Amino acid sequence: xxxxxxxxxxxxxxxxxxxxxxxxxxxxxxxxxxxxxxxxxxxxxxxxxxxxxxxxxxxxxxxxxxxxxxxxxxxxxxxxxxxxxxxxxxxxxxxxxxxxxxxxxxxxxxxxxxxxxxxxxxxxxxxxxxxxxxxxxxxxxxxxxxxxxxxxxxxxxxxxxxxxxxxxxxxxxxxxxxxxxxxxxxxxxxxxxxxxxxxxxxxxxxxxxxxxxxxxxxxxxxxxxxxxxxxxxxxxxxxxxxxxxxxxxxxxxxxxxxxxxxxxxxx
Amino acid sequence: xxxxxxxxxxxxxxxxxxxxxxxxxxxxxxxxxxxxxxxxxxxxxxxxxxxxxxxxxxxxxxxxxxxxxxxxxxxxxxxxxxxxxxxxxxxxxxxxxxxxxxxxxxxxxxxxxxxxxxxxxxxxxxxxxxxxxxxxxxxxxxxxxxxxxxxxxxxxxxxxxxxxxxxxxxxxxxxxxxxxxxxxxxxxxxxxxxxxxxxxxxxxxxxxxxxxxxxxxxxxxxxxxxxxxxxxxxxxxxxxxxxxxxxxxxxxxxxxxxxxxxxxxxxxxxxxxxxxxxxxxxxxxxxxxxxxxxxxxxxxxxxxxxxxxxxxxxxxxxxxxxxxxxxxxxxxxxxxxxxxxxxxxxxxxxxxxxxxxxxxxxxxxxxxxxxxxxxxxxxxxxxxxxxxxxxxxxxxxxxxxxxxxxxxxxxxxxxxxxxxxxxxxxxxxxxxxxxxxxxxxxxxxxxxxxxxxxxxxxxxxxxxxxxxxxxxxxxxxxxxxxxxxxxxxxxxxxxxxxxxxxxxxxxxxxxxxxxxxxxxxxxxxxxxxxxxxxxxxxxxxxxxxxxxxxxxxxxxxxxxxxxxxxxxxxxxxxxxxxxxxxxxxxxxxx
Numbered sequence: 001x002x003x004x005x006x007x008x009x010x011x012x013x014x015x016x017x018x019x020x021x022x023x024x025x026x027x028x029x030x031x032x033x034x035x036x037x038x039x040x041x042x043x044x045x046x047x048x049x050x051x052x053x054x055x056x057x058x059x060x061x062x063x064x065x066x067x068x069x070x071x072x073x074x075x076x077x078x079x080x081x082x083x084x085x086x087x088x089x090x091x092x093x094x095x096x097x098x099x100x101x102x103x104x105x106x107x108x109x110x111x112x113x114x115x116x117x118x119x120x121x122x123x124x125x126x127x128x129x130x131x132x133x134x135x136x137x138x139x140x141x142x143x144x145x146x147x148x149x150x151x152x153x154x155x156x157x158x159x160x161x162x163x164x165x166x167x168x169x170x171x172x173x174x175x176x177x178x179x180x181x182x183x184x185x186x187x188x189x190x191x192x193x194x195x196x197x198x199x200x201x202x203x204x205x206x207x208x209x210x211x212x213x214x215x216x217x218x219x220x221x222x223x224x225x226x227x228x229x230x231x232x233x234x235x236x237x238x239x240x241x242x243x244x245x246x247x248x249x250x251x252x253x254x255x256x257x258x259x260x261x262x263x264x265x266x267x
Numbered sequence: 268x269x270x271x272x273x274x275x276x277x278x279x280x281x282x283x284x285x286x287x288x289x290x291x292x293x294x295x296x297x298x299x300x301x302x303x304x305x306x307x308x309x310x311x312x313x314x315x316x317x318x319x320x321x322x323x324x325x326x327x328x329x330x331x332x333x334x335x336x337x338x339x340x341x342x343x344x345x346x347x348x349x350x351x352x353x354x355x356x357x358x359x360x361x362x363x364x365x366x367x368x369x370x371x372x373x374x375x376x377x378x379x380x381x382x383x384x385x386x387x388x389x390x391x392x393x394x395x396x397x398x399x400x401x402x403x404x405x406x407x408x409x410x411x412x413x414x415x416x417x418x419x420x421x422x423x424x425x426x427x428x429x430x431x432x433x434x435x436x437x438x439x440x441x442x443x444x445x446x447x448x449x450x451x452x453x454x455x456x457x458x459x460x461x462x463x464x465x466x467x468x469x470x471x472x473x474x475x476x477x478x479x480x481x482x483x484x485x486x487x488x489x490x491x492x493x494x495x496x497x498x499x500x501x502x503x504x505x506x507x508x509x510x511x512x513x514x515x516x517x518x519x520x521x522x523x524x525x526x527x528x529x530x531x532x533x534x535x536x537x538x539x540x541x542x543x544x545x546x547x548x549x550x551x552x553x554x555x556x557x558x559x560x561x562x563x564x565x566x567x568x569x570x571x572x573x574x575x576x577x578x579x580x581x582x583x584x585x586x587x588x589x590x591x592x593x594x595x596x597x598x599x600x601x602x603x604x605x606x607x608x609x610x611x612x613x614x615x616x617x618x619x620x621x622x623x624x625x626x627x628x629x630x631x632x633x634x635x636x637x638x639x640x641x642x643x644x645x646x647x648x649x650x651x652x653x654x655x656x657x658x659x660x661x662x663x664x665x666x667x668x669x670x671x672x673x674x675x676x677x678x679x680x681x682x683x684x685x686x687x688x689x690x691x692x693x694x695x696x697x698x699x700x701x702x703x704x705x706x707x708x709x710x711x712x713x714x715x716x717x718x719x720x721x722x723x724x725x726x727x728x729x730x731x732x733x734x735x736x737x738x739x740x741x742x743x744x745x746x747x748x749x750x751x752x753x754x755x756x757x758x759x760x761x762x763x764x765x766x767x768x769x770x771x772x773x774x775x776x777x778x779x780x781x782x783x784x785x786x787x788x789x790x791x792x793x794x795x796x797x798x799x800x801x802x803x804x805x806x807x808x809x810x811x812x813x814x815x816x817x818x819x820x821x822x823x824x825x826x827x828x829x830x831x832x833x834x835x836x837x838x839x840x841x842x843x844x845x846x847x848x849x850x851x852x853x854x855x856x857x
Contacts, residue, residue, distance in 0.1 A: 125339045213680075248497045264324060
């Protein structure tokens, strides 16, 4: 796809299409057009139409904050990451309460987690025999995902590509470029096991995606999500406070500025 | 066994060798070393000190990635619903949260520290006495423990003083020889709401007994504990402030100061060596090098978790394994627990439109409870179950990844989910009914025929079959939660539903599991006596929840502490004069 090799793309028609799809993505994501979002990936993907903005971005980066962690450790295909961004933003969308998954850096959080021992189920019991099909009468079996030979990295890659395939099949466009309602339809079909996956059922991938999106929105910023503690601010969760001994008996709701581990541990 | 033909190096003999450094092993170590005995504790987990817990307020690391829990990649358990199924391994920590490292589960606990009821220890006799033999359900293997509450009471008192339990007199609780060593914790607006609602309904609320200390405290061994600051990182966390009683800051410290304790971390015990009559010692693998050692001792103490103790007995071929088909044998019998979808974590969640609570503040054992339906406090004549449930509200401190509570019917993701999960984050309260679970002949532990641990030993297999009366008890508890939550003024409620076909769900999340080496008044009905001494191997003590013949509706740690003190007294006596200890003998000599 053109996005993977932007230097090939020289014709004006293609540029126009890309501008359109970027606008659509921003619209679906609920992001304000014109703001630079999602870090350098966007810039890299939409190079030609972005040249003027790119200079602006570089200037901005030099100025203030360079988020050096906004780069891929686990994912290798940009398109996989584009689908991840779009899917997490539908799960946790930007709205009047505040930012959604993309602005909170949830996709980068998930990428980092998949690159670590969580992504290869490093703490889990991994000896065979594995069980792909479970005895439905045995409720102790738990979800097949737990008994699957797939690790979380395998599950994410398969799941995201499946989402993209479904979008191509149904709407003749990639998942990230589909309309919001189309994306939601596909996510709901994963949730309700109407899509077939290999080695586990689709709802288990969806549960993993939801869980990791919430983790990225609300874990300490040390893990690369919950950017600027915006997730905590929306939820009125004050983070790593030393003590509530002075407030705990009071009736009124206590609003406190959140504290991250960076500030709490103080080194 | 443990590596088969590999060379095992035998170490110099000590007075006592103990598996595990949690509350049970720690209490045994403290009492033995204070009496001058040389003790080695073998702990498979890492070395942990209180300084490891400074700056610990990290939900992802501790609650979602289970940093303090037993790493399942080396060893786990398998489980199934009934004998005709194939058991599958519990592969993921989200299904099994078991303690590990120095201090064991006593480090990451919430600190709820109840006494069990006189009824619990004499459950069979008291049931027959009040309702007649026909009330005992078919297939039930419930039995008396061989001890009464009054006999155990001094050991409860000792444990509570060591841990500095902060509590309020239970208006309908069993008799106490002394008051709690510390006053109850602070009363928050939500605790007041629960207490008022339950009082108005005619029940008897009281502050939950807590090992999170209400003030600075020095225990009888001279160990200093700090007062709690309600920072809300208790459950699954080590205490940032040294304000939660744990083995590291109390009994292990006390034992260490005597100079008689050696605590060996990274030491995974795989076998009890013995000649059929006496235990010789413990074989363990140094997990840093892979080398195997035998640590001989005059007495051997298994103070690991229920699964560890049971597996060691089965692998070492000590005692007669339980056979569910014949009902013969003891080891592995009477497995019970607090199960996630049946006997704990279910209840009523209320949503409040006009009230906002400081839900993010709190601590592990901050809350109030009622005992009006605990044990046999309610007349069971017309009920379809025995034993009962304890209803409580706890302000543990809600953390943001785990707490996304929304009214029923809300989607699990997307716009509406986000909106409502933010709106209700501090506008919902949950009350739960933790219920007892009675033993039956089909619920037990044995060795798995297929799956093995990292050292090549079989995994322990757990078979859990719910009885209808366990479901009935859970239904009654949930209904009571809904009644109280309504009285507390919730605008809407999510009330959990216990269906008649609900089965054990393969989750071992609560740490409240029991059985496998149960106690009793004779070798025909039990593996150990009330001093946790094996009937058929006098110098082997099996201490902890593994000796409990059934599960009460209360959290177990207070009772584990009490029995550990009783067991430690027995060990000291045994090291002095040997022989089989009985309650009568000890009372005479005390």
